[in-house]
Amino acid sequence: MRLILVIGATRTAEIPGISGAGATTDGRQHTPAADAEIIEYGGLVRAPILPVSPSGCPTPAVVTRAVRDLVGFQSLTLAAGLAGDTAAPTVRVAPEPGGDIRDPVPVPDAAGILRTARDLGRRLPDDEVMVAESIPGGTTTALGVLTALGEPYGVSSSLPTNPVALKREVVAEGLASSGLEPGAAAGDPGRAVGLMGDPVLAAISGLVLGATQSGTHVTLAGGTQMIAAAALVRHAGCEAGVGLATTVFVARDETADLHDAASGLDLELSVTDPGFDGQAHPALAAYARGEAKEGVGMGGALVLADRAGVGMRSVRDRTITVYEAIRTQHEP
Amino acid sequence: MRLILVIGATRTAEIPGISGAGATTDGRQHTPAADAEIIEYGGLVRAPILPVSPSGCPTPAVVTRAVRDLVGFQSLTLAAGLAGDTAAPTVRVAPEPGGDIRDPVPVPDAAGILRTARDLGRRLPDDEVMVAESIPGGTTTALGVLTALGEPYGVSSSLPTNPVALKREVVAEGLASSGLEPGAAAGDPGRAVGLMGDPVLAAISGLVLGATQSGTHVTLAGGTQMIAAAALVRHAGCEAGVGLATTVFVARDETADLHDAASGLDLELSVTDPGFDGQAHPALAAYARGEAKEGVGMGGALVLADRAGVGMRSVRDRTITVYEAIRTQHEP
Numbered sequence: 001m002r003l004i005l006v007i008g009a010t011r012t013a014e015i016p017g018i019s020g021a022g023a024t025t026d027g028r029q030h031t032p033a034a035d036a037e038i039i040e041y042g043g044l045v046r047a048p049i050l051p052v053s054p055s056g057c058p059t060p061a062v063v064t065r066a067v068r069d070l071v072g073f074q075s076l077t078l079a080a081g082l083a084g085d086t087a088a089p090t091v092r093v094a095p096e097p098g099g100d101i102r103d104p105v106p107v108p109d110a111a112g113i114l115r116t117a118r119d120l121g122r123r124l125p126d127d128e129v130m131v132a133e134s135i136p137g138g139t140t141t142a143l144g145v146l147t148a149l150g151e152p153y154g155v156s157s158s159l160p161t162n163p164v165a166l167k168r169e170v171v172a173e174g175l176a177s178s179g180l181e182p183g184a185a186a187g188d189p190g191r192a193v194g195l196m197g198d199p200v201l202a203a204i205s206g207l208v209l210g211a212t213q214s215g216t217h218v219t220l221a222g223g224t225q226m227i228a229a230a231a232l233v234r235h236a237g238c239e240a241g242v243g244l245a246t247t248v249f250v251a252r253d254e255t256a257d258l259h260d261a262a263s264g265l266d267l268e269l270s271v272t273d274p275g276f277d278g279q280a281h282p283a284l285a286a287y288a289r290g291e292a293k294e295g296v297g298m299g300g301a302l303v304l305a306d307r308a309g310v311g312m313r314s315v316r317d318r319t320i321t322v323y324e325a326i327r328t329q330h331e332p
Numbered sequence: 333m334r335l336i337l338v339i340g341a342t343r344t345a346e347i348p349g350i351s352g353a354g355a356t357t358d359g360r361q362h363t364p365a366a367d368a369e370i371i372e373y374g375g376l377v378r379a380p381i382l383p384v385s386p387s388g389c390p391t392p393a394v395v396t397r398a399v400r401d402l403v404g405f406q407s408l409t410l411a412a413g414l415a416g417d418t419a420a421p422t423v424r425v426a427p428e429p430g431g432d433i434r435d436p437v438p439v440p441d442a443a444g445i446l447r448t449a450r451d452l453g454r455r456l457p458d459d460e461v462m463v464a465e466s467i468p469g470g471t472t473t474a475l476g477v478l479t480a481l482g483e484p485y486g487v488s489s490s491l492p493t494n495p496v497a498l499k500r501e502v503v504a505e506g507l508a509s510s511g512l513e514p515g516a517a518a519g520d521p522g523r524a525v526g527l528m529g530d531p532v533l534a535a536i537s538g539l540v541l542g543a544t545q546s547g548t549h550v551t552l553a554g555g556t557q558m559i560a561a562a563a564l565v566r567h568a569g570c571e572a573g574v575g576l577a578t579t580v581f582v583a584r585d586e587t588a589d590l591h592d593a594a595s596g597l598d599l600e601l602s603v604t605d606p607g608f609d610g611q612a613h614p615a616l617a618a619y620a621r622g623e624a625k626e627g628v629g630m631g632g633a634l635v636l637a638d639r640a641g642v643g644m645r646s647v648r649d650r651t652i653t654v655y656e657a658i659r660t661q662h663e664p
Contacts, residue, residue, distance in 0.1 A: 040408075045455045072404075076372075076421055087452055089408055089421035120419055123377045 001304065002074045002124070003064070003221070003297050004207065005039055005132045007032035007090070008081035009097035010106065010198035013137025017166055020053040020158035020291060021136035027051070028136045029083045035061040035134040035296045036077045036088035039068065043326050045087035050326050053158060057286030058323055060298035061134070063274065066318035067301035071308040078120075078207070080113065081199030093117045093206075094199035101144045101174035101196050110194030114206035121210025129211055130221040130245065130304070131229075132297025135200040142228035144171045144196030150183025151231045153264070155224035156256035160290040164255055171196070189232040197232075201225070205232035212240035219243035220267070221300020223250035223293060227261045234265050241268060245300040248273040249293035272302035274319075275312045283323045284316060333636065334406045334456070335396070335553070335629050336539065337371055337464045339364035339422070340413035341429035342438065342530035345469025349498055352385040352490035352623060353468035359383070360468045361415045367393040367466040367628045368409045368420035371400065375658050377419035382658050385490060389618030390655055392630035393466070395606065398650035399633035403640040410452075410539070412445065413531030425449045425538075426531035433476045433506035433528050442526030446538035453542025461543055462553040462577065462636075463561075464629025467532040474560035476503045476528030482515025483563045485596070487556035488588035492622040496587055503528070521564040529564075533557070537564035544572035551575030552599070553632020555582035555625060559593045566597050573600060577632040580605040581625035604634035606651075607644045615655045616648060 013019050013028055022028030027049060034047035038061040044050065051059040068075070079090035081097040094113045099106035107113070135141075139155040146153055156162065175182065178195040185192035193202045208218050208229065220226035223246050230242060244267040251258050251271045262269040276284040286292065305315050345351050345360055354360030359381060366379035370393040376382065383391040400407070411422035413429045426445045431438035439445070467473075471487040478485055488494065507514065510527040517524035525534045540550050540561065552558035555578050562574060576599040583590050583603045594601040608616040618624065637647050 041457050043457050045452070045457070087423055087455065089423050091419055091421050120377070123419065125373050125375050125377070 001128050001130065002076055002126045003130045003132060003300065004076045004078060005036060005134065005297060006078045006080050006200050006203050007036050007134045008079065008094060008198065008200040009083040010135060010137045010141055011097065011100040012140050012198065015170060017163050018140055019136045021295065022051050023054050031059065031136050032082060032134040033084060033086035035059055036086050038062060038065050038326065039075055039296065040088040042069065042322060043329050046085055053291045055286065055291060056282065057291035058283050059296060060292050060294060061296040062323045063319050064297045064301040066315055066322045067305045069318055070310045070314060071304055073304055078203055080203035091120065093120065093203045098198040101141055102170060102177055104177050105195060107194045107197055107199055107202055110202045111190045113199055113202040114190055117203040117206030118210035121207040122214045124211060124216055126216055128217045130219045130297060130300040131204055131207060132221045132300060133200050133204060133225055134296050135198055138198060138200065138225045140167045140170055141198040141201060142225045143167050144174050145192050145201055145228040146231055147171050147175065147182050148180055148185040148192040148196040149231050149235050150186045153227055153257045153261040154255050156250050156253045156293055158292050158295065162255040187235050189235045193232060201229055201232065204229040205236065208233045208242065209236055209238055212238055212242065219245050219300055221245045221297040222295065224256045227265065230265045230267055243268040243270065245270040245272065245303045247294050247299040247302065249287060249290060253293065270303050272299050272306065274302055274315055279316065281320050283320060333460050334408055334458045335462045335464060335632065336408045336410060337368060337466065337629060338410045338412050338532050338535050339368050339466045340411065340426060340530065340532040341415040342467060342469045342473055343429065343432040344472050344502065347502060349495050350472055351468045353627065354383050355386050363391065363468050364414060364466040365416060365418035367391055368418050370394060370397050370658065371407055371628065372420040374401065374654060375661050378417055385623045387618065387623060388614065389623035390615050391628060392624050392626060393628040394655045395651050396629045396633040398647055398654045399637045401650055402642045402646060403636055405636055410535055412535035423452065425452065425535045430530040433473055434502060434509055436509050437527060439526045439529055439531055439534055442534045443522045445531055445534040446522055449535040449538030450542035453539040454546045456543060456548055458548055460549045462551045462629060462632040463536055463539060464553045464632060465532050465536060465557055466628050467530055470530060470532065470557045472499045472502055473530040473533060474557040475499050476506050477524050477533055477560040478563055479503050479507065479514050480512055480517040480524040480528040481563050481567050482518045485559055485589045485593040486587050488582050488585045488625055490624050490627065494587040519567050521567045525564060533561055533564065536561040540565045540574065541568055541570055544570055544574065551577050551632055553577045553629040554627065556588045559597065562597045562599055575600040575602065577602040577604065577635045579626045579631040579634065581619060581622060585625065602635050604631050604638065606634055606647055611648065613652050615652060
């Protein structure tokens with residue numbers, strides 16, 4: 001089992017109020033790099049700050065790393081349009097960040113990214129992989145892709161109150177500037193992700209296509225961004241069995257049609273609950289309030305913990321340990 | 333413990349007869365990428381062929397990966413002037429391959445590479461790292477650096493008969509074109525590696541300086557290229573304890589003054605013997621004939637096996653398994 005984390009950036013994240021993946025718009029550009037460093041090293045190396053939501057909820061990378069400490073899975077990070085440097089080792093599959101989806105062509109090299117990631121996916125030696133993401137603004141591009149493909153599913157948010165109206169407005173502007181009607185890119189995933197997506201979605205869908213073609217079982221570890229990735233894969237004609245592992249926080253979100261989407265896209269759904277409700281520690285309590293919800297493979301990592309017989313109490317304890325270690329890392 | 337593999341290229345490797353790290357001059361440019369993939373995945377992913385010496389001795393990456401399978405250490409690959417792509421995840425610390433050391437300035441950005449690698453080394457979270465290399469032509473640039481620094485030690489070779497006269501001639505030409513007398517760069521490691529070295533040596537010496545500054549213990553896992561790296565570090569004024577872990581194949585090589593060098597540069601020397609003498613399997617027998625000798629952290633990996641209580645018989649068996657798996661990977 002290998003967890004493949006795909007990190008990147010989209011200018012869509014710069015729209016005020018659109019994302020909770022980072023406390024500020026400026027800080028947010030470092031979130032994917034910091035997430036990858038946390039998974040790789042258990043702490044920050046080059047990244048300047050621990051990503052937190054505007055109200056202080058820590059990145060789900062902390063939970064995924066906690067599980068890694070407990071069960072020891074392998075990882076691989078793909079840089080799909082990363083803004084800035086990271087000390088985490090990466091394979092580069094996209095050269096530059098995606099544009100704002102209100103631009104006509106936010107991912108000009110979508111076809112090239114799909115192809116590069118597909119070739120890599122085909123050659124991976126693993127029987128099984130989980131695919132995770134970190135890209136601020138990613139649920140908005142996911143909604144853009146779903147709309148372009150004509151899929152009816154809604155998307156979740158890393159904010160406690162999903163800015164649904166804003167996302168719909170951004171997507172409507174994006175469709176207009178790209179000259180697309182809703183559903184006009186059905187059956188053409190390269191066009192959908194090139195005109196309305198981001199480089200991470202392009203890379204994930206290519207990776208899944210290649211991996212499934214060579215007999216590797218794929219579980220998409222994430223929330224509604226992975227619904228968009230799965231839709232791209234299905235619109236490319238892939239009929240392979242694909243899993244979707246996410247958290248109860250996404251499943252509870254009424255703005256996301258998780259069960260309908262998993263069923264409509266023929267995904268084997270696993271929903272995990274780390275038992276953060278009623279926990280006193282602020283890093284856990286924020287999740288119980290509906291912040292962050294998912295990302296950086298959290299739901300998939302919880303599946304791995306469960307499979308290894310590691311209880312959620314151990315995951316919670318280790319999550320607090322990882323969080324406190326990072327938080328105090330730069331203190332004197 | 334983390335094994336940090338630093339991979340890159342130098343045009344010096346294109347000089348006919350200079351290197352055994354790859355069967356042909358053309359194939360040789362893929363050797364570092366293939367080595368990194370073998371350490372990361374246990375097989376080739378993007379790299380087209382298993383690196384072998386001109387007479388068929390497989391890359392020492394096979395031994396290092398065998399030990400990784402048995403004892404499970406973490407790894408990190410730094411790309412220091414890599415030619416071409418690799419599917420192994422890397423942190424890029426140098427932008428382009430080094431030139432031929434017969435050019436006036438083969439590593440124009442030596443100071444920048446040293447700085448980037450030093451900053452990374454300083455921030456690594458590890459208590460202990462081993463540093464390994466893969467760069468064809470690396471013993472010739474190592475001789476260039478040692479000569480520029482005024483260090484009297486000779487270098488080994490991945491070929492069974494060390495082309496010592498050719499290396500000396502190349503180094504003499506390099507010194508002349510760089511306007512350097514032997515020893516003229518003493519105390520100035522940036523100048524020595526910039527005028528007579530390669531980007532991998534620049535990155536390794538920066539990494540060691542940074543890591544030791546932040547209290548991480550470093551073992552240089554390699555042969556006489558690591559003697560050159562250690563010399564750069566000592567000429568930068570570093571007095572920290574540094575280890576050198578290498579194989580009996582380098583220790584036996586009379587053209588390399590291993591013990592003198594380790595003593596002169598104040599390195600804690602470990603010499604390991606994987607017991608390849610008298611083994612029937614051609615992949616092991618070639619080492620016993622003095623081919624390859626070291627590289628890709630082989631000597632360091634054997635130290636890790638020993639430390640974990642894994643016997644050399646297990647290492648040999650696993651080496652054959654890894655080798656056969658890669659060799660048959662692309663067969664129908």
